Amino acid sequence: MKRSGRLVALTNFFLENPRVHSNLPSFVEMFNAAKASISEDLDIIDELFREKGIGYLKRTSGSTGGVMFIPELSRDRGNQFIDQLCDRLKDPNRILPGGYLYMSDILGEPNTVREIGRIFASKFSNLEIECIVTVATKGIPLAYAVASFLQVPVVIARRNPQVTEGSSVSINYVSGSSKKIQTMVLPKRSLPEGTNVCIIDDFMKAGGTINGMVSLLKEFNANVKAIGVLAEADDEEEERVVNDYTSLVKISSVDIKENFISVQRGNYI
Amino acid sequence: MKRSGRLVALTNFFLENPRVHSNLPSFVEMFNAAKASISEDLDIIDELFREKGIGYLKRTSGSTGGVMFIPELSRDRGNQFIDQLCDRLKDPNRILPGGYLYMSDILGEPNTVREIGRIFASKFSNLEIECIVTVATKGIPLAYAVASFLQVPVVIARRNPQVTEGSSVSINYVSGSSKKIQTMVLPKRSLPEGTNVCIIDDFMKAGGTINGMVSLLKEFNANVKAIGVLAEADDEEEERVVNDYTSLVKISSVDIKENFISVQRGNYI
Numbered sequence: 001m002k003r004s005g006r007l008v009a010l011t012n013f014f015l016e017n018p019r020v021h022s023n024l025p026s027f028v029e030m031f032n033a034a035k036a037s038i039s040e041d042l043d044i045i046d047e048l049f050r051e052k053g054i055g056y057l058k059r060t061s062g063s064t065g066g067v068m069f070i071p072e073l074s075r076d077r078g079n080q081f082i083d084q085l086c087d088r089l090k091d092p093n094r095i096l097p098g099g100y101l102y103m104s105d106i107l108g109e110p111n112t113v114r115e116i117g118r119i120f121a122s123k124f125s126n127l128e129i130e131c132i133v134t135v136a137t138k139g140i141p142l143a144y145a146v147a148s149f150l151q152v153p154v155v156i157a158r159r160n161p162q163v164t165e166g167s168s169v170s171i172n173y174v175s176g177s178s179k180k181i182q183t184m185v186l187p188k189r190s191l192p193e194g195t196n197v198c199i200i201d202d203f204m205k206a207g208g209t210i211n212g213m214v215s216l217l218k219e220f221n222a223n224v225k226a227i228g229v230l231a232e233a234d235d236e237e238e239e240r241v242v243n244d245y246t247s248l249v250k251i252s253s254v255d256i257k258e259n260f261i262s263v264q265r266g267n268y269i
Numbered sequence: 270m271k272r273s274g275r276l277v278a279l280t281n282f283f284l285e286n287p288r289v290h291s292n293l294p295s296f297v298e299m300f301n302a303a304k305a306s307i308s309e310d311l312d313i314i315d316e317l318f319r320e321k322g323i324g325y326l327k328r329t330s331g332s333t334g335g336v337m338f339i340p341e342l343s344r345d346r347g348n349q350f351i352d353q354l355c356d357r358l359k360d361p362n363r364i365l366p367g368g369y370l371y372m373s374d375i376l377g378e379p380n381t382v383r384e385i386g387r388i389f390a391s392k393f394s395n396l397e398i399e400c401i402v403t404v405a406t407k408g409i410p411l412a413y414a415v416a417s418f419l420q421v422p423v424v425i426a427r428r429n430p431q432v433t434e435g436s437s438v439s440i441n442y443v444s445g446s447s448k449k450i451q452t453m454v455l456p457k458r459s460l461p462e463g464t465n466v467c468i469i470d471d472f473m474k475a476g477g478t479i480n481g482m483v484s485l486l487k488e489f490n491a492n493v494k495a496i497g498v499l500a501e502a503d504d505e506e507e508e509r510v511v512n513d514y515t516s517l518v519k520i521s522s523v524d525i526k527e528n529f530i531s532v533q534r535g536n537y538i
Contacts, residue, residue: 004276008317011280048277096435104434104459108424110417111286137405137425144410148379155377156406165373166365190373203433
């Protein structure tokens with residue numbers, strides 16, 4: 001195959017298989033090309049990926065030599081995206097009775113969700129995360145987006161045990177904002193002991209739900225390496241029970257009377 | 270920019286933006302290259318995409334000329350994937366008490382979920398679908414995968430209304446297998462009137478849940494253009510209430526005594 005075809009095929013391969021290690025000889029065979037040519041192809045792709053701020057090719061030397069695509073959004077692209085998100089969230093039409101914020105439309109856009117996943121995956125790139133954990137329902141698409149860039153599976157905790165998931169471990173916890181006792185369950189066979197996990201959710205107020213997930217994960221001897229939430233909300237009445245987390249945006253107030261929402265960048269930037 | 274760099278940049282652009290229409294002049298400007306060169310680049314990419322069975326570039330002529338990447342998995346790749354899925358589902362370790370089948374591990378793999386999405390999106394490519402609808406919880410990742418290839422939003426129906434979603438429309442329906450009355454709700458502002466929708470879910474037995482979604486969508490005057498389920502199960506006691514659907518695999522029996530699961534290709538092939 002000619003260089004032009006190889007570049008398209010290799011670019012497609014890397015984008016579809018982030019963090020998958022490939023040996024140079026396998027490409028040599030696949031394209032029936034010289035090792036030096038493949039190596040030049042990889043240089044071209046690496047340079048363009050870096051220039052576009054979407055990641056880079058990690059090369060390993062040695063007898064065979066290998067390569068892996070590491071997706072990594074540039075700070076600039078990340079910040080720009082977060083600022084756009086803040087602007088969209090400020091729209092007063094989002095205010096719901098009770099001072100809640102309608103975000104389902106944003107969470108329903110595959111491209112937006114994918115970009116959020118790319119940002120978290122970039123941030124947590126070096127933490128050797130082996131699994132993403134979320135709790136049903138709204139965090140699920142975000143969890144899959146992060147997982148697709150880190151090339152790890154997703155495990156979903158639920159409020160109620162399901163017959164289709166076999167025996168499960170459950171905990172009771174007190175929700176931070178409503179002070180109600182809640183239950184959360186995780187199927188026993190969903191997570192091997194001692195896994196490095198990353199918790200992803202859409203929204204965090206006092207942090208009761210995230211804290212519940214942390215407690216539940218302790219039962220699996222999991223190591224919580226990172227916590228990522230799309231939006232955090234200030235809750236003046238409650239002390240936050242989770243401290244070490246990454247948020248993309250911060251909703252500091254929803255003023256129903258003045259029809260005004262105050263949104264800033266989260267602690268990611 | 271040289272051809273080599275352009276090919277990488279354009280491949281990345283198309284894969285990240287399926288079904289987005291671009292004008293040739295915008296590429297001419299972006300890469301500071303002649304229109305004839307860009308046109309040749311597109312020919313190279315189109316040829317490779319077709320060869321790999323991942324889709325094609327749809328070109329439009331006219332004064333400006335345009336191009337759009339249509340993801341379309343080849344039949345061969347689709348069939349091969351479905352056969353592998355059948356093999357994995359036959360593993361007797363998946364049998365749960367009550368004759369249920371554990372599938373959460375498969376549904377937790379981002380690459381597998383993405384491939385399932387690619388298959389449905391290819392099948393429903395020409396139906397002018399404007400929105401994917403699913404019901405919480407397990408169908409959600411599949412719905413997003415399909416949506417990402419069709420470049421349309423996802424709307425999630427729920428069992429209970431949520432304060433964070435505003436006013437909603439709800440219906441009661443009778444579940445096919447348990448004969449219980451169930452509720453399903455969809456936020457009012459989630460779907461404009463008259464939208465062309467595709468329903469996606471992980472599992473269908475008698476079809477009560479899918480039928481519930483169809484009824485709920487009638488309240489929005491939506492046009493259900495397609496229904497896709499990952500797995501269908503034979504239910505000898507119940508007549509199926511949904512007939513026009515696409516399934517990837519069919520689970521015809523789970524024999525707890527003999528520790529045997531019978532899985533075949535669904536009606537997709």
